Amino acid sequence: MALVVSRVILTIRKVACHICYRDKEYTHPHGQPSASMAQEQGSPPTSTNGESPASPLEGGCSCKHIRYRMVSKPLIVHACHCRWCQRETGSAFAINAMIEANCVVHLGPEPLLHTVPSESGDGQTLARCPKCNGVVWSNYEGPLTRYVRVGTLDQPARCPPDVHIFTISKQPWLLLPEGVPALERTYERKEDYWSEESMKRLAIFDEKVRIWQATKGEGRS
Numbered sequence: 001m002a003l004v005v006s007r008v009i010l011t012i013r014k015v016a017c018h019i020c021y022r023d024k025e026y027t028h029p030h031g032q033p034s035a036s037m038a039q040e041q042g043s044p045p046t047s048t049n050g051e052s053p054a055s056p057l058e059g060g061c062s063c064k065h066i067r068y069r070m071v072s073k074p075l076i077v078h079a080c081h082c083r084w085c086q087r088e089t090g091s092a093f094a095i096n097a098m099i100e101a102n103c104v105v106h107l108g109p110e111p112l113l114h115t116v117p118s119e120s121g122d123g124q125t126l127a128r129c130p131k132c133n134g135v136v137w138s139n140y141e142g143p144l145t146r147y148v149r150v151g152t153l154d155q156p157a158r159c160p161p162d163v164h165i166f167t168i169s170k171q172p173w174l175l176l177p178e179g180v181p182a183l184e185r186t187y188e189r190k191e192d193y194w195s196e197e198s199m200k201r202l203a204i205f206d207e208k209v210r211i212w213q214a215t216k217g218e219g220r221s
Contacts, residue, residue, distance in 0.1 A: 058107070059153035061134035066127075067107035068136065070148065074099045075198045075205075076190075077150065079161035081170040088116075092171045096138070096147035097159050100205055104137070104146050111136055144209055163193050 060067040074097035085094035111127035125139040127146075137146040150159045164170075164182040176182050187193050190202065 057153050057155060057158060059136065059148070060107075061111075061129035061132050061136055061152065063129060063132040063134070065109060065131045066111050066129040066134070066136055068148075069105050069107055070097070070099060070103060070153075071105060072099065072103040073197075074148070074159060075201060076194050077159050077162045078147075079164045080166055081164060081168075081174075082166035083169050085166075086169070086171075092174050093164075095150040095156075095159070095161055097150050097153075098145060098147055100201070101139075101144050101146050104148065113139075142209065144205070163187070 056072075057070040058067065059070075077095065077097045079093050079095050081093040086092060088094070109130075112130045113125050113127055115123045115125050125143075126135050127137045127139070128135050134152070135149060136152045137148045139146060150156045153159060161180060164176055164180060165186045166184070167176070167182050168184040170176070181193060191199055194202065
């Protein structure tokens with residue numbers, strides 16, 4: 001009987017994790033978008049073979065107060081060697097897995113969001129644990145995408161970099177692996193570095209971004 005109850009509870013949790021919010025914005029107490037903002041209805045993208053990942057990636061902060069699950073493969077994984085990423089992480093580079101926001105589900109409390117300066121001047125939103133202050137992901141282009149910090153995954157080795165960018169400011173002692181694209185700055189044509197599956201997902205995602213940007217524009221008028 002206890003086993004049956006446990007399975008029912010697990011099923012309810014899985015269903016709850018896929019609830020998306022539409023036609024309504026959720027605002028952070030300090031005026032910033034919450035982590036669940038602007039998620040669209042529908043199932044998250046599937047893996048390359050058309051099936052959901054057999055073992056979704058999970059991760060979280062150091063104190064484990066914040067836990068999350070990636071229910072799809074990243075669109076792409078960047079190893080960024082720009083000086084801003086070096087300064088923010090206190091390391092030689094940052095490894096970010098870009099993924100749609102509705103493909104990252106919370107397994108507990110949501111992180112706190114706050115905006116910090118960025119090299120572009122637009123700023124970026126960091127998602128931090130309110131207890132240990134660990135950053136689990138960033139938002140550069142609004143709330144619809146997340147750049148998950150690969151080091152916060154339980155199995156970071158499953159998300160190696162697809163491309164190294166801004167190697168013009170790479171630390172001179174760091175040797176990059178052979179066979180992985182390395183660019184002095186960044187790329188202009190996604191199709192040169194993104195997988196075919198990711199490009200298909202991007203087409204759907206771009207439409208959502210246009211709708212969100214139009215909505216934000218109407219809110220300012």
